[in-house]
Amino acid sequence: MREKNQYQESLKHGYELVTTADLISNDLIKTEISKVFPDHRFISEEDSEQKDLSIQQPTWIIDPIDGTVGYANDHYQVAVSIAFAVENKVRVGVVYNPFLDEMFYGSEGCGAFLNNKPIRVKDVHDLKQCVIGTGFPHKKDHIEDIIERLGKILPNIRDIRRLGSPALDICWVACGRMQGFYEGQLSPWDVAAARLIAVEAGARTGYYSIAQNRMIPDCINGNRIIVSSPGIFDVFQKTLTNK
Numbered sequence: 001m002r003e004k005n006q007y008q009e010s011l012k013h014g015y016e017l018v019t020t021a022d023l024i025s026n027d028l029i030k031t032e033i034s035k036v037f038p039d040h041r042f043i044s045e046e047d048s049e050q051k052d053l054s055i056q057q058p059t060w061i062i063d064p065i066d067g068t069v070g071y072a073n074d075h076y077q078v079a080v081s082i083a084f085a086v087e088n089k090v091r092v093g094v095v096y097n098p099f100l101d102e103m104f105y106g107s108e109g110c111g112a113f114l115n116n117k118p119i120r121v122k123d124v125h126d127l128k129q130c131v132i133g134t135g136f137p138h139k140k141d142h143i144e145d146i147i148e149r150l151g152k153i154l155p156n157i158r159d160i161r162r163l164g165s166p167a168l169d170i171c172w173v174a175c176g177r178m179q180g181f182y183e184g185q186l187s188p189w190d191v192a193a194a195r196l197i198a199v200e201a202g203a204r205t206g207y208y209s210i211a212q213n214r215m216i217p218d219c220i221n222g223n224r225i226i227v228s229s230p231g232i233f234d235v236f237q238k239t240l241t242n243k
Helices: 020-036 068-072 144-156 166-174 188-200 230-241
Strands: 009-012 016-019 041-044 059-066 079-086 089-097 102-107 112-114 131-134 159-161 180-186 204-207 222-228
Touching (some): 016 068, 020 041, 020 059, 020 079, 041 188, 059 068, 059 166, 079 188, 089 166, 102 188, 112 188, 131 144, 144 159, 144 180, 144 230, 166 188, 166 222, 188 204, 188 222, 204 230, 222 230
Parallel strands (some): 131 159, 131 180
Antiparallel strands (some): 009 016, 059 079, 180 222
């Protein structure tokens, strides 16, 4: 659709870009999964109904295009993210970048992989030697906190990156391309698959301040999230949290 310019753009909630490709991808994924698991639930970014974030019952958590702004601007760091959860835990996660043909995946207790090869986080212990990923919200009404936190972290690291796809950001931590990632307000479909992949690759996860939405399990909670190599997690968290 992108190569042939066969999609249309619009805004949801008045500020967040969505394309017809997002909606078609969403329908395709749900249709195919339902053929095999007709009784399973879905939590998807592109479902219009009120979202029940319970994952006690078998549930698929979907971001049909993670990085829609990048998709619409011919960028290559774009992904499809799908996770399977049951009994309040994410059990399987897959993040696929179709433009680079990179498939990150992991399952609980079985490790993490990129195109059939095992991946691990990079063994680092000095934050100043680390490349850190982050992202910015679609809505720009209150950016003071974001700029303040960026000012705390930037002088204490080697460099910063923003892929525009939090699922890929986290997967890049999992395979060692970056050593840490943080962001303020992510949704379950942004983090569910990638967080499991990172944990299975040896990453530590947590929050840089008291997380909201604590009624939902940590495995799908993307609010003020941190994912990093274990050797720098504590100082990374402290640097982000310091007043």
